Amino acid sequence: MIKAGVGRSQKSDPIKAGGEACQIALAKAGGKANIIFAFSTINYDQNKVIEGIKSVSKGISLVGCSTSGEITSEGSTSKHVALMALNTDQIKFTFGLGKGTDKDSFKAGKEATQDAQSKAESPFSLFMMILDGLAENGAAAVRGVQAVLGEHFPIIGGSAGDDFVFKKTYQYYQGQVLTDSMIGIGFSGKFSFGVGVRHGWDPVGLPMKVTKSKGSKLIEVNDRPALSIYQDYFGKKSEELIREPIARMAYTYPLGIKVEGSNEFLIRDVIIANEKGEITCAAEIPQGSEIRLMFGEAGKAIRAAKEAAESALEQLQGTKPKAVFIFDCMARRKLLGAKCDEEIMAIKEILGKETPLIGFYTYGEEAPLGGILGPECQSVFHNETMALLVLGE
Amino acid sequence: MEKSHKTKNKKGVKKDEMPSSILAELQEEIDRISKLLIRRDFELSSVREQREKEIKELEERTGELEGARKALMNMLEDIEEARREAEEERDKTLAIIENFPEGLLFFDRYKKVSSVNPKIRDFFNTNPKDLIGRYIRNLKRISSLSSLAKLLGEEIKEIQRKELQLREDLVLEISTIPVLRELEEIGTLVVLRDITREKTIERLKTEFVSISAHQLRTPLSAIKWTLRMILDGDAGEVPKEQRELLEKSYTSNERMIGLINDLLNVTRIEEGRFLYSLKRYDIVKLVEKVFNQLKEMAQRKGLNFEFLKPKTMIPNVDVDAEKMSVVFQNLIDNAIHYTRAKGRVEVRLEYLKEKEQILFSVKDTGIGIPEHQQQRVFSRFFRGTNAIKSETEGTGLGLFISKNIVEAHGGTIWFKSEEDKGSTFYFTLPLKAKAEEFQKFVEGL
Numbered sequence: 001m002i003k004a005g006v007g008r009s010q011k012s013d014p015i016k017a018g019g020e021a022c023q024i025a026l027a028k029a030g031g032k033a034n035i036i037f038a039f040s041t042i043n044y045d046q047n048k049v050i051e052g053i054k055s056v057s058k059g060i061s062l063v064g065c066s067t068s069g070e071i072t073s074e075g076s077t078s079k080h081v082a083l084m085a086l087n088t089d090q091i092k093f094t095f096g097l098g099k100g101t102d103k104d105s106f107k108a109g110k111e112a113t114q115d116a117q118s119k120a121e122s123p124f125s126l127f128m129m130i131l132d133g134l135a136e137n138g139a140a141a142v143r144g145v146q147a148v149l150g151e152h153f154p155i156i157g158g159s160a161g162d163d164f165v166f167k168k169t170y171q172y173y174q175g176q177v178l179t180d181s182m183i184g185i186g187f188s189g190k191f192s193f194g195v196g197v198r199h200g201w202d203p204v205g206l207p208m209k210v211t212k213s214k215g216s217k218l219i220e221v222n223d224r225p226a227l228s229i230y231q232d233y234f235g236k237k238s239e240e241l242i243r244e245p246i247a248r249m250a251y252t253y254p255l256g257i258k259v260e261g262s263n264e265f266l267i268r269d270v271i272i273a274n275e276k277g278e279i280t281c282a283a284e285i286p287q288g289s290e291i292r293l294m295f296g297e298a299g300k301a302i303r304a305a306k307e308a309a310e311s312a313l314e315q316l317q318g319t320k321p322k323a324v325f326i327f328d329c330m331a332r333r334k335l336l337g338a339k340c341d342e343e344i345m346a347i348k349e350i351l352g353k354e355t356p357l358i359g360f361y362t363y364g365e366e367a368p369l370g371g372i373l374g375p376e377c378q379s380v381f382h383n384e385t386m387a388l389l390v391l392g393e
Numbered sequence: 394m395e396k397s398h399k400t401k402n403k404k405g406v407k408k409d410e411m412p413s414s415i416l417a418e419l420q421e422e423i424d425r426i427s428k429l430l431i432r433r434d435f436e437l438s439s440v441r442e443q444r445e446k447e448i449k450e451l452e453e454r455t456g457e458l459e460g461a462r463k464a465l466m467n468m469l470e471d472i473e474e475a476r477r478e479a480e481e482e483r484d485k486t487l488a489i490i491e492n493f494p495e496g497l498l499f500f501d502r503y504k505k506v507s508s509v510n511p512k513i514r515d516f517f518n519t520n521p522k523d524l525i526g527r528y529i530r531n532l533k534r535i536s537s538l539s540s541l542a543k544l545l546g547e548e549i550k551e552i553q554r555k556e557l558q559l560r561e562d563l564v565l566e567i568s569t570i571p572v573l574r575e576l577e578e579i580g581t582l583v584v585l586r587d588i589t590r591e592k593t594i595e596r597l598k599t600e601f602v603s604i605s606a607h608q609l610r611t612p613l614s615a616i617k618w619t620l621r622m623i624l625d626g627d628a629g630e631v632p633k634e635q636r637e638l639l640e641k642s643y644t645s646n647e648r649m650i651g652l653i654n655d656l657l658n659v660t661r662i663e664e665g666r667f668l669y670s671l672k673r674y675d676i677v678k679l680v681e682k683v684f685n686q687l688k689e690m691a692q693r694k695g696l697n698f699e700f701l702k703p704k705t706m707i708p709n710v711d712v713d714a715e716k717m718s719v720v721f722q723n724l725i726d727n728a729i730h731y732t733r734a735k736g737r738v739e740v741r742l743e744y745l746k747e748k749e750q751i752l753f754s755v756k757d758t759g760i761g762i763p764e765h766q767q768q769r770v771f772s773r774f775f776r777g778t779n780a781i782k783s784e785t786e787g788t789g790l791g792l793f794i795s796k797n798i799v800e801a802h803g804g805t806i807w808f809k810s811e812e813d814k815g816s817t818f819y820f821t822l823p824l825k826a827k828a829e830e831f832q833k834f835v836e837g838l
Contacts (some may be wrong), residue, residue, distance in 0.1 A: 233432070235428075337445045
């Protein structure tokens with residue numbers, strides 16, 4: 001049995017907001033739950049909003065993070081707290097925590113996975129990760145998980161947001177509010193699930209070669225400072241581009257890497273640039289890679305979300321969707337603007353209008369390339385992507 | 394893609410030479426176009442973002458305006474509601490004034506008629522509309538209103554229940570009420586009450602009492618003389634036992650004659666027929682005469698009964714001796730009656746030379762008058778509750794008659810009293826009664 005309930009609130013008092021959202025979600029889940037997924041704006045004092053949720057949820061396991069916008073069955077919102085209470089007897093959840101994502105994301109990813117695995121009574125069939133949105137290298141965190149669970153293990157998750165401030169994000173682990181952390185949630189038991197991973201961005205312009213990079217720092221492209229890409233394309237001076245996070249300007253013009261095993265480019269967001277013309281990305285771009293500037297369009301982005309939902313539904317192999325998790329890049333929200341609800345509607349049309357749905361706008365998505373499961377499954381760190389998970393029964 | 398370009402564009406050029414230049418050109422072109430595209434798109438999306446922000450702000454602003462509009466509508470509704478209520482209240486008040494059984498005349502602070510109710514038309518045979526806006530001094534010119542205007546005076550005096558005989562068949566009782574709003578006088582309300590019917594009933598009652606008293610007095614006089622003759626032995630010797638009984642009958646009959654006389658006096662006062670004939674009298678002698686008549690009764694009761702005569706000579710005073718004796722009689726008699734055995738009654742006569750007045754007083758150590766009843770002492774038929782308990786007889790007319798007599802002589806009567814301690818009644822008399830005052834008094838009755 002899988003029964004999920006979703007609630008949200010924007011009461012001005014964070015304790016009351018947390019309490020209200022939790023009350024609604026729990027009531028819809030049938031009054032009890034095994035786990036609560038909570039996503040909240042940083043407008044709320046994080047400890048207070050968790051205190052509010054716990055005042056209602058009591059001892060129920062609680063995980064989640066801060067966001068740059070929340071997603072529920074009712075659509076897309078901002079400055080809310082949103083949560084899902086999941087009531088199921090066939091999925092067993094085990095939790096792990098890794099710290100220091102700002103210093104060594106690989107290590108934190110590995111630790112979180114090991115921590116969870118050590119507590120698990122039965123093997124995992126799916127692993128969900130909630131990562132700090134400003135982790136030093138999101139891709140390394142995913143590899144840390146794979147180092148424990150295997151190269152082809154299905155991983156899904158999102159990186160925490162902070163309402164587009166790019167300063168500090170929060171992760172919720174069993175009622176604690178943490179930062180620079182990764183939370184791992186192992187799913188064991190007999191249940192069916194599907195994932196959908198698409199972005200719909202297209203490459204534009206000539207291919208460029210990464211001539212120098214280190215981790216998530218892109219130093220030179222075509223033997224010129226990396227920032228020159230944006231100077232050239234935007235026609236802007238470097239001072240303008242480094243004054244504040246370049247992400248705010250380049251959300252919808254990320255870099256794409258051609259990867260084998262996917263017909264879509266793997267996208268890397270640019271976050272911040274410095275005077276030397278170096279760009280820090282959300283995850284690594286290996287030296288020698290061929291990259292392109294990526295170009296998004298609202299219609300294509302919505303179509304991609306719909307395709308992601310379709311592919312996830314296919315993987316359920318006839319079982320009925322019972323709960324949907326959406327890890328949707330904040331850049332997509334920027335691209336879609338007022339149309340952002342259309343993207344959520346497109347997903348609901350495929351997965352059922354009544355199916356409870358929870359999610360948030362992320363600073364990075366962790367999911368199998370192309371949404372492919374099975375022996376070909378290769379989970380990576382994405383940007384600008386709609387990554388969704390459906391639990392079926 | 395690149396290969397197809399090469400094949401399409403070879404046109405007689407050697408295969409190895411031409412692609413590099415064309416390729417470079419094409420690449421340059423692609424680069425140029427893509428940069429142009431990105432810049433355009435960047436600008437467009439900035440504009441779009443700006444627009445969406447503006448739309449959102451506009452929506453918020455519209456929401457706020459809508460809210461403000463609603464609040465304003467609510468306020469207007471409230472005001473409309475308040476206006477309706479005020480109008481209803483005003484209509485109600487107007488209806489009350491219109492249908493008020495008494496005439497109402499309101500003067501504003503400039504002594505100008507500002508509202509009038511229909512009853513005024515009945516009283517004065519004038520259209521109320523003709524009165525609005527007229528000053529009080531101009532009302533005299535309207536003949537039907539001249540007597541009222543005279544009574545009110547140009548300053549609109551404060552008047553309490555003054556009677557005004559407007560016509561043969563119409564008597565009004567006039568009162569003025571200053572109208573204040575937050576301590577500031579905004580005008581004066583004149584209330585005119587039709588008391589014609591009350592006056593008629595009162596007159597009929599007085600006539601009835603007068604006739605009955607007269608009719609009663611005749612047989613009582615016959616009884617008096619008959620008893621007197623028997624007691625004097627004109628019809629033969631009367632045995633001692635019978636004499637005692639007959640004497641009691643005689644005293645009771647005398648008392649009844651006194652009561653009837655009181656009633657007659659009251660009716661005369663009310664009818665204005667209580668006329669006085671003033672002559673110069675030695676007031677000390679008048680008091681002494683009454684004092685001596687009552688001495689026996691006081692001594693029987695064991696009272697310390699004293700008359701303190703004035704130390705200086707008193708000139709003779711203008712009085713109606715018969716009526717003034719009634720006053721002395723009433724006041725001293727009351728003091729004796731309502732003072733318990735072994736008490737003291739002190740009659741005093743003083744001459745206030747500077748004021749040219751006589752001050753008469755009777756002080757007793759009797760039962761006194763309860764404080765809450767003191768206001769009514771000089772009203773007709775008033776008797777103190779404690780007086781009724783201790784003395785079953787008494788009409789309650791003596792003080793009413795006395796007050797009328799004293800005031801008719803231009804004097805003033807008053808008292809001080811404390812329950813269970815005693816009372817002192819005072820009155821003054823001017824040496825020379827002012828003829829006009831006397832006349833005025835008689836007219837007023």
